[in-house]
Amino acid sequence: MFSAVHGPSARKRGALRLATVTAVSGLVAVGAIAGAGAAAADDKPAATSSGAHATLEDAGVKVGATVDVNDHGVETSPTGGLFELKVDNAGVIQTYCIDLNHHTVPNSTYKEVTWAESSLAGKAEAAGKINWILQNSYPAVTPGDLGADLTPETAAAATQAAIWTLSDDVKAMPQDKAAAKLTKKLLKEARAAKEPKASLAFDKDAVSGTAGGEVGPLTVHTNATSSKVSLALAPGAPAGVQLTDKSGKVITSASDGTQVYFKVPKGTPDDSVKVTATTQTKVPVGRAFISDGKFRSQTFILASTSDVPVTAVATAKWGTAPAVTVKNDCAKGGLDIAVSNKGSKAFDVVVLGKNLGNVPAGTSGSFFLPLAEDSTYAFDLAGQHFSGTLDCKTAGTGTPSPAPSTPSSKPSPASAGGSSTGTNGGTNLAETGSSSSTPLIAGAAVALVLVGGGAVFFLRKKKTAGQ
Template identity: 30%
Template sequence: MNRRSGTGVTRGASRAGSWLAGALLALGAVIMAPGGVSAAMAADVAPGDAVFIGSKEGYDGTGIYPIWSSGVQEGEPDYWAYCIEHDVAARTGLLGTAGDLDSYLGQNRFTDPAVAGKVLWVLANSYPAVSLEDFGAAAGVPGISRNDAIEATQYAIWRYTELDFDAPWAWETPDSEAAYWHLLDGANASPGLTPGDLQVTASVTAPSAAQSAGSLVGPFTVSTDQASVVVSVDPAVTVTDAAGTPVDLSTVVDGQELYLDLREATAAGSATVRVTAVGSTGIGAVISVPNAPGGTPTAEDHAQSMILVAPDTAETTGEAAVDWAALPGAAEPVIGTSLVDAADGDRVLGANGGTVIDTVSFQNLVPGTEYTVVGELMRKSDGQPTGITGSTTFTPTSANGTVDVSFVVPEGFAGDVLVAFEWLYLGSDLDGEPIAGHTDIDDAAQTVTVEAVAPGGPTTPNPGAPTVPTPGGGNLAATGSPAPTMITAAALAALLAGVILMRVRRRAVDA
């Protein structure tokens, strides 16, 4: 048949008898203001939940019903519902029971899974699952009225639950008819949807380990079956990845780990991380309605069965809270260093170079938080860097402790006095400012002397090196101090013998 023909189901047939009488029954329900679909966050509806059914909105013969998932008509509705059965009286102002597709009590074509799949497709692609503006644009009728969109959707549902052919109905307006055919074109071309296709999940888990201020608090792990979710934190705080890099909270994906950046915080506190996905799992739930308040609907005795649809503004959310302790002592991190030759533990290095170890002591760090120590050897003579660097990334188990940083000194520094400068960073990202440092050019504890090589003679300490204590006792030559002048007895005897010999030879020459 020509789907645009004027023949087919009449308006009288679509609105006659028990359907019209049942639709007019509103038991104490309050009609909502005609402001459209609520932007309320849809609460999950699980099988067995009691939901409150509000008064029908739309044209006389077709309509949509506001649904409150809490079972109490309070505030904006969470969902809306369309009728599944054409010839069963509808009841409102009472509680219905939510269920899956198998809970359907009616006897029409909706019991066929293929038909139910078409109905689910219509729900997912019509108003209010799609905004009125977007639905009108998709249907080729921009500016479609809300009642026309509702009529088109309800007739499209009944086309599958009551008929086995594409029939024209008695339309209120041409826009309603155009939107109806748009839905049928899509549903007929589709294999249909399943409840699984309409699932929307969004959740987040909090870190299980104890957390502390002055660190990256986390990880919070996000789970969702959507392409992405939006994340928010209350109170607001910067959210980063494990390296401390801020993340885009509008496109967080499944499995992503998030951290609260509390590196600058010292006080105890708490926060709640929330993830939000567009859409709701409640779409497609079947509502079985009793014929009397407090009654139990059965296959033999029930009012109009309905099917839920979530508005395009519906959201599925999950949240997790975390507490963190105050930064231990709430004191600033402090570091100190002690530099020695790795070979023998003293502060003298061979003229050909070698490895020196700087033991960095730290205080007031946050256990369980990653830090990095970065150091460079400086020339004491002019305070300039040598380019000899070292670093260590570590995670302390206590607030105070030590960590070693190694430096490899190559040849070419014989006779130099080298001083280790160290900086402490939070995490492994070195682009920011260090949180502590130790850069005292005159600190003997972070100083080593590289032996000088005397021309044609043995390697000797640099005579210009300062005298500093060594771990094993004794002193090293110090820059600016007098050179040692002690002469041994053997050296003095050798000197006198030489003088006497020269005199003897001079006398022999004179004779």
């Protein structure tokens, strides 16, 4: 039951109630925002099956400076430069952005991929020139050798501007005069360089065959030259199953080009086994890195590297189950699905509710599944699980990106007040593209403004009542 109160006392209580409600609302908003940020940060799916795996712990640029960008009529001034990715259980690698208008999401996981599986698909000449720039600019070349007035920050901004011009089809130029001169020089002199080799990968996700013979082959692809690639069957492999080379010799290691077979004793029940390849190597400069979590984060290209652990995993099957390999096809906008059916019956290829066709017994077939850009997929086929995101296009290609994805020229919350520094002592600057934290900080700011506004309202009412 509520009682009616009138006069000055009522005004004071009304003001107090408003201030209290405003403050509580603001604190609830801040709490909700912090919770959303934590949820995004905790999204760390399992590592992918080949190459280097890394995490973007801090979504801010580590070494860079301001770049003016005209993206199809949309003018922005983001910070351009080097990001750092932390390789799983190892050191740090440095990258540039090749995906200007998409978000950077703190704690996103990344995987090494081919150009065809990234936003560089269908851009062979531009991708090759970007690779040339990476070999002939910062950090491969010192700022002093690139120009007398350049610093690590301005050299990084100049390099990023040249890369954006090619990767995102924009007009990008650093504000610093010496950096602008370098950008123009890089674009003028760039020549198409070849795509670098994978750090470590198998040529297929899976192979199939029959017990009593050799199942395979899987071909190892790696740039490692100073160390061998170790091979190991997964724990619990059926008795008698061994890894061999093409001559039938049992092997426990491999090198680039090695063909790996699975020797399966006759009479072994239908089953499957995984093989893991591992080595330590420098991931080649110019390799693309795409995010592989729920939240899409900017696509990067490797600028500098160090010795890091890399892995590749594949499956061998014997019996009736076909072997399936799935890859992103960014040129066509979907998934390429290859099926090898060495069983005795035709196999229907049904993916995400769509029947793509069938593969007769003893044959192989290839299928294409179109997907919308940025769509996340997860499905099982022939006992194998596949998941990922079709991350192929830059938002700046063709049409301007919507406002929430426009590059931010303001410091990100991850970089403000931090103690992190770049490789060459540069401070942790603002991110390129929008950070997923940007709307969170904006919401927090609104909440704090509301809190302050409620307090001012309360104090003014109190003064009036006192008079």
